[in-house]
Amino acid sequence: MPNMSPTKYKMPEQDPIKRNKNFNEVALGYTHELAIEEAMRCLDCKHMPCVKGCPVNVDIPGFIKALVGNNIPKAYEIITSTNSLPAICGRVCPQESQCELLCVRGIKHEPVAIGRLERYVADTMLEKTITKKKNITKNKMKVAVVGGGPAGLTCAGDLALLGYEVTIFEAFHEAGGVLVYGIPEFRLPKELVKKEIATLTKLGITIKPNMVIGRILDIEELLVDFGAVFIGTGAGLPRFMNIPGENYNGVYSSNEFLTRINLMKAYKFPEYDTPVRIGKNVAVVGGGNVAMDAARSAKRLGAKNVYIIYRRSEDELPAREEEIHHAKEEGIIFTLLTNPTKIIGDEDGNVKAIECIKMKLGEKDDSGRARPIKINNSEHIIDVNTVIIAIGQTPNPLIKNTTSALKTHSWGGIIVDDDTMQTSIDGVYAGGDIVTGAATVILAMGAGKKAAKAIDVYLKNK
Amino acid sequence: MYEIVYKRDLNNNVKMMKVAAPLIAKKAMPGQFIMLRIDEHGERIPLTIAGYDRTKGLITIIFQEVGQTTIKLGKLKSGDMILDFVGPLGKASHLEGYKNACVIGGGLGTAIAYPQAKHLHDLGANVDVITGFRNSDLILLEDELRAISNNLFITTDDGSNGTKGFVTDVLKSQLQHKTYDLVIAIGPLIMMKFVSKLTKEYGIKTIISMNPIMVDGTGMCGGCRVTVDGKTKFACVDGPDFDGHLVDFDEAMMRQKMYHKEEEHKCKMEQHHA
Ligand SMILES: Cc1cc2nc3c(=O)[nH]c(=O)nc-3n(C[C@H](O)[C@H](O)[C@H](O)COP(=O)(O)OP(=O)(O)OC[C@H]3O[C@@H](n4cnc5c(N)ncnc54)[C@H](O)[C@@H]3O)c2cc1C
Ligand code: FES
Numbered sequence: 021m022p023n024m025s026p027t028k029y030k031m032p033e034q035d036p037i038k039r040n041k042n043f044n045e046v047a048l049g050y051t052h053e054l055a056i057e058e059a060m061r062c063l064d065c066k067h068m069p070c071v072k073g074c075p076v077n078v079d080i081p082g083f084i085k086a087l088v089g090n091n092i093p094k095a096y097e098i099i100t101s102t103n104s105l106p107a108i109c110g111r112v113c114p115q116e117s118q119c120e121l122l123c124v125r126g127i128k129h130e131p132v133a134i135g136r137l138e139r140y141v142a143d144t145m146l147e148k149t150i151t152k153k154k155n156i157t158k159n160k161m162k163v164a165v166v167g168g169g170p171a172g173l174t175c176a177g178d179l180a181l182l183g184y185e186v187t188i189f190e191a192f193h194e195a196g197g198v199l200v201y202g203i204p205e206f207r208l209p210k211e212l213v214k215k216e217i218a219t220l221t222k223l224g225i226t227i228k229p230n231m232v233i234g235r236i237l238d239i240e241e242l243l244v245d246f247g248a249v250f251i252g253t254g255a256g257l258p259r260f261m262n263i264p265g266e267n268y269n270g271v272y273s274s275n276e277f278l279t280r281i282n283l284m285k286a287y288k289f290p291e292y293d294t295p296v297r298i299g300k301n302v303a304v305v306g307g308g309n310v311a312m313d314a315a316r317s318a319k320r321l322g323a324k325n326v327y328i329i330y331r332r333s334e335d336e337l338p339a340r341e342e343e344i345h346h347a348k349e350e351g352i353i354f355t356l357l358t359n360p361t362k363i364i365g366d367e368d369g370n371v372k373a374i375e376c377i378k379m380k381l382g383e384k385d386d387s388g389r390a391r392p393i394k395i396n397n398s399e400h401i402i403d404v405n406t407v408i409i410a411i412g413q414t415p416n417p418l419i420k421n422t423t424s425a426l427k428t429h430s431w432g433g434i435i436v437d438d439d440t441m442q443t444s445i446d447g448v449y450a451g452g453d454i455v456t457g458a459a460t461v462i463l464a465m466g467a468g469k470k471a472a473k474a475i476d477v478y479l480k481n482k
Numbered sequence: 483m484y485e486i487v488y489k490r491d492l493n494n495n496v497k498m499m500k501v502a503a504p505l506i507a508k509k510a511m512p513g514q515f516i517m518l519r520i521d522e523h524g525e526r527i528p529l530t531i532a533g534y535d536r537t538k539g540l541i542t543i544i545f546q547e548v549g550q551t552t553i554k555l556g557k558l559k560s561g562d563m564i565l566d567f568v569g570p571l572g573k574a575s576h577l578e579g580y581k582n583a584c585v586i587g588g589g590l591g592t593a594i595a596y597p598q599a600k601h602l603h604d605l606g607a608n609v610d611v612i613t614g615f616r617n618s619d620l621i622l623l624e625d626e627l628r629a630i631s632n633n634l635f636i637t638t639d640d641g642s643n644g645t646k647g648f649v650t651d652v653l654k655s656q657l658q659h660k661t662y663d664l665v666i667a668i669g670p671l672i673m674m675k676f677v678s679k680l681t682k683e684y685g686i687k688t689i690i691s692m693n694p695i696m697v698d699g700t701g702m703c704g705g706c707r708v709t710v711d712g713k714t715k716f717a718c719v720d721g722p723d724f725d726g727h728l729v730d731f732d733e734a735m736m737r738q739k740m741y742h743k744e745e746e747h748k749c750k751m752e753q754h755h756a
Binding site: 230231270284294297368 | 505506509525550566569697704709719740
């Protein structure tokens with residue numbers, strides 16, 4: 021008999037007043053009892069609508085059933101047969117617009133907390149670190165994966181399972197992509213990312229760090245040693261606003277700010293050598309998940325007032341509702357319908373204020389959202405010492421610029437065949453943010469999986 | 483891990499190292515740089531590739547002990563390991579087609595300018611070299627530079643080597659009787675600024691090399707941005723070489739001071755704990 025509670029079981033969280041001063045994880049995860057209760061809310065629908073909402077088609081009712089039967093190893097096996105990074109996805113996937121959106125329980129009440137259950141199963145198994153040895157028959161064929169983010173890792177994992185010898189070339193000193201340099205510790209603990217990546221690489225994947233492809237080796241050279249190449253280099257190029265004063269000291273791109281904190285551990289300065297500068301007041305420009313991550317990080321580093329400056333209204337904020345909610349709880353100030361016009365510095369070149377203009381909403385634009393319109397003579401000044409620009413990223417042009425035969429869109433994304441993820445070069449595939457522009461972890465993983473399948477077909481017929 | 487196979491002191495606080503990095507050595511060109519991180523807790527810093535040996539697979543770096551990372555690096559010995567070593571990054575300098583070049587190095591910049599001067603010389607150009615140091619104890623690479631230059635001028639701020647003055651003084655007097663089709667200036671921002679100002683008057687193409695604060699060195703953070711011809715450029719991918727007549731040096735000098743407080747704090751702490 022299913023549990024008919026109309027709402028999800030709440031997941032314990034750190035108190036907002038305490039957590040906005042530390043980098044420990046905000047959400048603490050279900051206890052075993054809570055997980056079982058929540059799992060019992062699943063109706064085990066025969067037509068499994070939730071599965072269609074999952075970009076990697078996890079057998080959701082299947083794993084939940086195993087969990088209800090208290091067989092966590094089996095639940096883990098079901099999840100990992102299609103999703104190799106479940107502890108990560110359980111935390112960062114936008115379930116509300118994917119699996120949980122289609123959950124039958126969600127029609128009248130709250131959907132089953134699928135993400136939280138996925139997280140529970142993965143965390144429990146990672147703690148035990150009993151990974152079953154998989155029997156893989158090696159086929160002696162080699163594939164190169166460029167970029168060790170979710171797209172590259174997933175593609176590599178699936179190919180390794182099929183017996184390929186896979187080498188990941190990663191530009192940074194560590195694999196993980198946005199999972200290690202972008203998403204903060206308090207939302208996604210890095211130890212856990214490490215463990216989940218280690219589980220994957222045990223399949224026989226070699227990770228070569230410090231390899232910037234396009235410089236040390238290029239795609240053509242990789243094709244000499246490898247039968248196929250997958251490019252999953254993400255959307256790493258920060259966008260700036262092109263307003264006066266953007267080069268004053270104290271203006272960061274969200275990429276720089278978050279990389280210093282997450283990858284380089286500036287939040288542990290001076291134990292770690294990399295510094296990050298946080299003033300008393302901080303403005304974060306933008307309204308997406310990246311902006312929320314930057315704002316909440318700034319607060320934790322001791323900023324008194326942290327403003328999110330966004331040109332549309334609350335309804336249009338692109339960030340996940342959960343992130344907005346968490347940010348508000350932690351005391352982030354939302355300055356909506358406001359757009360920066362200029363950054364003002366002192367005589368030493370340090371930021372001292374940001375000038376903004378008020379906006380109102382007009383007709384819908386191409387993106388389907390109301391177009392923000394300037395309100396004349398509404399300029400006003402907010403005193404800040406740090407400005408973080410989080411208005412989006414586009415693909416890094418390094419590979420495009422060093423691979424002449426590679427076709428790309430005008431905005432920089434690599435053009436691929438939708439079904440196979442093959443690029444304009446034979447044997448070269450691409451997926452993730454480098455193809456779609458900044459998107460989500462799970463979509464990048466889905467693209468990696470699709471490419472792995474196509475690479476398998478390509479190499480077996482070569 | 484990347485092994486330091488050779489280490490030599492060039493003067494009291496400038497050190498030279500050769501690091502085993504065969505793949506980088508295979509591709510490196512003058513003007514490019516590497517990023518390194520000494521250990522797990524380290525910062526990533528850029529250093530110019532001061533030389534490369536493709537057959538032995540070695541990259542030469544030359545650095546001055548000025549901040550926490552370079553001081554830490556200076557303590558390492560031949561046989562020690564550097565955790566991360568990434569490159570070759572940035573665009574290579576375009577040095578083909580010049581006949582009469584003047585290469586100017588200020589202080590440590592001399593070490594960075596050396597491979598460019600050598601490359602010009604190897605390509606058959608006449609190369610004059612002007613270098614400037616604070617005093618005669620700090621003079622770098624004198625023999626190496628003499629070997630590849632037609633004329634070598636060494637100045638010191640205090641005149642302790644016999645020639646008192648700035649590199650710009652020498653350049654100015656050279657320009658009275660000589661024409662150059664290329665000037666390369668590498669050193670402190672203020673020096674590159676004044677060299678560029680002077681050569682602009684004479685309409686001589688001038689390449690300078692920017693060395694701003696960097697995090698990744700691959701174009702993903704924008705921390706290295708410089709304004710060139712009114713536009714924002716990323717030194718790590720669009721440079722580090724730029725047209726000296728177009729660079730906003732005043733802004734670059736301002737940006738370089740960004741972490742002075744943090745550096746001081748950290749260095750003091752380390753002295754305190756040592
Ligand atoms: C701050 C932030 C928060 C986010 N929050 C969420 C969230 O909550 N949920 C969610 O689903 N998504 C989130 N996203 C988006 C998500 O992280 C990305 O869509 C996803 O990581 C894309 O994966 P990818 O593998 O395509 O690229 P990336 O994760 O960007 O990985 C690309 C990798 O390639 C490497 N690389 C780049 N160039 C080269 C080269 N030339 N040679 C070798 N290696 C190279 C990079 O160093 C990097 O490791 C967030 C993004 C950011 C920035
Ligand atoms: S160092 Fe990060 S973009 Fe240049």
